Amino acid sequence: MSDGRVVLKENRIMMVSDEMGDIPAGNSKGLGLYFSDTRFVSTYEFRLNRLQPILLSASVDESYVATFQMVNPVLLLDEGKRRIPQQSLSIRRSRFIYGGLHERIGIQNCGTEPVEIECSLRIEGDFRDMFDVRGYKVQTLGTIRPTEVNTRGLTFTYDGQDGLLRRTEVVVKPEPRTLNQDGTLNWHFHLNSKDTVTLVIDVIPVIGENEPILSYLYDDALQALQGSYRRWHDNTTRIGTDNAFLDRGLLRRSQMDLRILLEEFDSGLFPMAGIPWFSAPFGRDALIASIQTLMLNPEVARGTLRYLAQHQGGKVDPSREEEPGKILHEARYGELANLKLIPHTPYYGSVDSTPLFLVAAVEMMDWLNDQDLFVELLPAILGALKWVDLYGDSDHDGFVEYAERASGGVRNQGWKDSHDSLLYPDGRPVELPVALVEVQGYVYQAKVGLSRILERLGQPVMAERLAREAAELRRRFELAFWLDHEQFYAQGLDRQKVQIPSITSNPAHGLWAGIIDPERAEILRDRLMAPDMFSGWGIRTLSADSPHYNPMSYHNGTIWPHDNSIAVAGLRRYRHAEAAGRVIEGIMEAGIRMPDHRLPELFCGFRRDSHYNNGPAEYLVSCNPQAWGAGAAFHLMQTALGIVPDTTAGRVYLNPIPFGQARSVEIRGMRLGNGKLSFKVDYNGGRPHVDVLEKPDDLAVILDEPPLIT
Secondary structure: OEOOEEEEEEOOEEEEEEOOOOEOOOOOOOOEEEEOOEEEEOEEEEEEOOEOOEEEEEEOOOOOEEEEEEEOOOEEEOOOOEEEOOOOEEEEEEEEEOOOEEEEEEEEEOOOOOEEEEEEEEEEOOOOEHHHHOOOOOOOOOEEOOOEEEOOEEEEEEEOOOOOEEEEEEEEEOOOOEEOOOOEEEEEEEEOOOOEEEEEEEEEEEEOOOOOOOOOOHHHHHHHHHHHHHHHHHOOOEEEEOOHHHHHHHHHHHHHHHHHHEEEEOOEEEEOOEOOOEOOOEHHHHHHHHHHOOOOOOHHHHHHHHHHHHOOOOOOEOOOOEOOOOOOOEOOOOHHHHOOOOOOOOEOOOOOHHHHHHHHHHHHHHHHOOHHHHHHHHHHHHHHHHHHHHOOOOOOOOOOOEOOOOOOOOOOOOOOOOOOOOEOOOOOEOOOOEEEHHHHHHHHHHHHHHHHHHHHOOOHHHHHHHHHHHHHHHHHHHHHHEEOOOOEEOOEEOOOOOEEOOOEOHHHHHHHHOOOOHHHHHHHHHHHOOOOOEOOOOEEOEOOOOOOOOOOOOOOOOEOHHHHHHHHHHHHHOOOHHHHHHHHHHHHHHHHHOHHHOOOOOEOOOOOOOOOOOOOOEOOOOOOOEHHHHHHHHHHHHHHHOOEEEHHHOEEEOOOOOOOOOOEEEEEEEEEOOEEEEEEEEOOOOOOEEEEEEOOOOOEEEOOOOOOOO
8 A cells, every 4th residue: 555545456457546445436546447558447436325434444465455444434324313323333345356356345233233224336437548547648538338237237338449349347246226327336234233244346347359257256266366376475485584574574575566566478477567557568677677586586587588579679660769679668558559649569768678688688597597498589689689789879889879769758768767867967958869877787798698608508609709899898888987087987978978977876787787897896886885875775866966966856866776786786796795785784674664664666865864763765656566676675685695696607606795684594495597596594793604405406506706707
């Protein structure tokens, strides 16, 4: 539950209600039941004797089930002659999503006198596209047919401008006493003392001429959903610590958040970016979340790589910023997308999705040595490499850059994609095209990694070429991006190849990528950990000394857990374990102290004040949950434990560092290569002690740092 909204999601169906569980008629907050970017239910209001019940509590502890506990207000019966006191009736609403909305409303008479009650449920569907609901694009609606009323419920039907038929099937038990054409269902019940009555509502959205899966009603659907969650937990690494806040709080919440964001395509599992408005495939977000969660469940990376390979760009289409070999930024499925009135069909306007696709393919091989999948992906990998060299570097200066081409697209196409994230010191927007510092790192990381893997797979010619290109990129990178007067790296190069001198978190991604010169890595570490960048809770996106700094700005001073998880991995790569440990402790403690023990998408960059023991400040509008926010917990844990897999060479490195949240950590069933690795770490004030409990037979466990490749 976040900012008064309760959100449930399973695959492509999502419900956004208020804290009462209702979708008020005419609401302006975008509440509704959505399926494939279309709002199938726009009003959903439960009333008792025409009055709204009083909320006691709302719970979404299990992520996939929401429960609302309510009581009655004062009820006047028999034309006001009889008064039913407040809290005489217990009202419990339980709901979940599985192929549709399933809700059970139980009403118990807890008083001593019998009562007559009327229950009503008002349901409407407006079939508006999500982009229209959010005010991004006005939709010209097709035809909404008259509501069909029958003994078991209602049917709303919409003939879209895109030629698709959309229906909302409402099935209720017991049969309502009256059922109005305006979508209001009414029941009348007599309840003796301690009697209970139950309403069951199933709302099934349907696209096309298919019949709704009406056999999947409440009980069967709940059983199927619970089974799905059990399989997810059974197939994920079990992480245990001696810290209940970390163990049953942050880590469990992150695992549940990741699961609710997953969708299952023919290609496998794919994490949606965030709830509620970004519950769609985003290339960058899914790739980073996949890399972050390889230690938890590598099936997310497999499915993500397959899906993105299937939707790789195939032609030059400036209206969608598509180019051959390019990896998508965002895909949408609603009426506006089908009519091509928005570019997200899919839209390819991100500069980093393509190199991150290559990085994720390398990481997948490092963890799993899945040569069959690598060969399957090889055409997409080669296509992505070609895009990097040909279209990504359109001016042939050796750096990948971007410019906005599509109407209605994104101007700033790195991960900091807000309109004001890329500014000159005087506040002017930077002139495009721009070569971002972190993107050059991703390209370097991809080419070095692919060179290593291809060499081991018997492709020395291509391996040598990629290694040579990576070395040349690194040489040119140091010359072009290093700011002598700041002793830091530029955020990017503008249209004239002039350095953008903002001090940002972006160069920390270069540490993760390995492109940073080792001597300058020490200088970079010191600046990242200085008070203007490190708040005590994490590394800010922008230096507090910048003229554009605002601790509450989306990308100009806030703290992003995923950004920090990447920075931490980079610090450890360059053997800066103490700095890495400080950031890990800050971010994890921030997550533990956040509502629901959840690492959010971002939080404010205010300085941590130990004197007053202040907590981290929430950012007002953020995705909850969000894929790379949830994934950050596992990326941080992987880095703290020093897990560096290299399964194509038959080894894995383990070198834990202490961090303040735990004195012991146990990892069970972590998939590596063709087997599983389990181990326990005990921190006894000195060097952590590692006990390997199980490992694949063909994998050597090396209790040390991997070699630093320079």
